Amino acid sequence: MTPTAPVKIATPTDRELVMTRVFDAPRGMVFDALTKPELLKKWLLGPPGWTMPVCDIDLRVGGKYRYVWQNAEGRTMGMGGTFQEIMRPSRIVATEVYEEYWTGGETLVTTELVETGSKTTLSTTVRYASREARDAAIKMGATKGLEASYNRLDQLLAAQN
Amino acid sequence: MKPYGYSLDATFAALADPTRRAILARLANGEAAVTELAAPFDMSQPAISKHLKVLERAGLITRGREGQRRPRKLEPRPLAEATDWIERYRRIWEANFKRLDAVLQDLKSNEKKMVDALLEDVKPKPKKRRSK
Numbered sequence: 001m002t003p004t005a006p007v008k009i010a011t012p013t014d015r016e017l018v019m020t021r022v023f024d025a026p027r028g029m030v031f032d033a034l035t036k037p038e039l040l041k042k043w044l045l046g047p048p049g050w051t052m053p054v055c056d057i058d059l060r061v062g063g064k065y066r067y068v069w070q071n072a073e074g075r076t077m078g079m080g081g082t083f084q085e086i087m088r089p090s091r092i093v094a095t096e097v098y099e100e101y102w103t104g105g106e107t108l109v110t111t112e113l114v115e116t117g118s119k120t121t122l123s124t125t126v127r128y129a130s131r132e133a134r135d136a137a138i139k140m141g142a143t144k145g146l147e148a149s150y151n152r153l154d155q156l157l158a159a160q161n
Numbered sequence: 162m163k164p165y166g167y168s169l170d171a172t173f174a175a176l177a178d179p180t181r182r183a184i185l186a187r188l189a190n191g192e193a194a195v196t197e198l199a200a201p202f203d204m205s206q207p208a209i210s211k212h213l214k215v216l217e218r219a220g221l222i223t224r225g226r227e228g229q230r231r232p233r234k235l236e237p238r239p240l241a242e243a244t245d246w247i248e249r250y251r252r253i254w255e256a257n258f259k260r261l262d263a264v265l266q267d268l269k270s271n272e273k274k275m276v277d278a279l280l281e282d283v284k285p286k287p288k289k290r291r292s293k
Contacts, residue, residue, distance in 0.1 A: 007254050009247055011173045021258050025265035029272075033264050043260035046253050 031089035
């Protein structure tokens with residue numbers, strides 16, 4: 001078993017969110033796992049109980065991709081976009097838009113793979129179209145448990161200091 | 162007063178600064194006047210006031226009304242909202258990436274099997290040896 005590296009999430013600018021994670025594999029392999037439907041369907045599933053019945057990828061500049069997830073009750077969620085840059089195995093830039101109205105519009109997603117030793121650092125930068133779009137995405141994602149909690153604040157501050 | 166609907170963007174921007182985080186940490190222990198909040202920092206009061214304004218705009222703190230004192234008070238809701246979202250996002254991606262780890266392990270072992278098989282093929286002696 002590979003020891004699990006934590007996912008790091010940062011918000012470097014008003015409109016961006018950056019997520020990084022280290023994988024114990026060469027970057028060509030990670031690139032394949034990010035771009036080949038038969039591999040992507042095995043892991044890009046989101047919350048428990050969801051599968052990915054549709055995963056179409058036309059991997060070329062200007063090409064489109066579309067993913068559809070489905071849960072046990074049959075609810076579906078679709079997402080897709082257009083590839084703007086592809087540099088195997090180091091970089092992919094693509095637009096991304098969820099087909100449901102609530103996710104805050106189109107984002108630009110830059111995926112970068114850096115190999116060190118036999119490990120690959122994957123960084124994903126999500127750039128929202130506007131601050132309103134990011135706010136909308138964040139509000140949508142916020143869980144219902146919004147009650148005031150000093151405990152949570154303590155945890156956050158402890159983690160940030 | 163606006164009870165809800167602050168810009169979460171402002172929340173994140175407000176949290177990006179260590180002085181402001183320290184101010185919030187202080188306010189988590191109870192309300193405090195501007196002079197009290199400024200005391201631990203090597204900063205002018207206008208500089209501290211500027212930080213307080215950023216926190217106020219983000220809805221993270223409010224002003225009380227005790228005569229002239231007007232102590233600042235923590236408003237935890239926008240913060241909870243922002244951290245909930247980050248946590249939820251992180252959890253989903255932790256799970257995705259754990260599955261990706263497994264996919265990569267599979268690819269690696271398949272690749273190794275292929276290499277082993279090729280090496281087996283080019284071996285001069287037809288001695289049977291199986292790789293696991």
